[in-house]
Amino acid sequence: MVLPAPVGAGVYNVYTGALENTDNVVPTAAQLGLEPPRFCAECGRRMVVQVRPDGWWAKCSRHGLVDSADLEAQR
Ligand SMILES: [Zn+2]
Helix, strand or coil, X not given: CCCXXXXXXXXXXXXXXXXXXXXXXXXXXHHHHHCCCCECCCCCCECEEEEECCEEXXXXXXXXXEEHHHHHHCC
């Protein structure tokens, strides 16, 4: 499964915004189902996050919007 860049790039931790240098920083779809990302995985910017009863969307001003419904469709 390929995650969109704002959650799957693996450069920055999507929950802490910290620069990552390990190989297992990409969150799984299951993790993202429980907790929405806060930072763009590609550039580390804080994303605009909106939580809905059935999921969430998160938007990086540079890398675009990710919707949890799209991640679930890829499972
Ligand atoms: Zn970004």
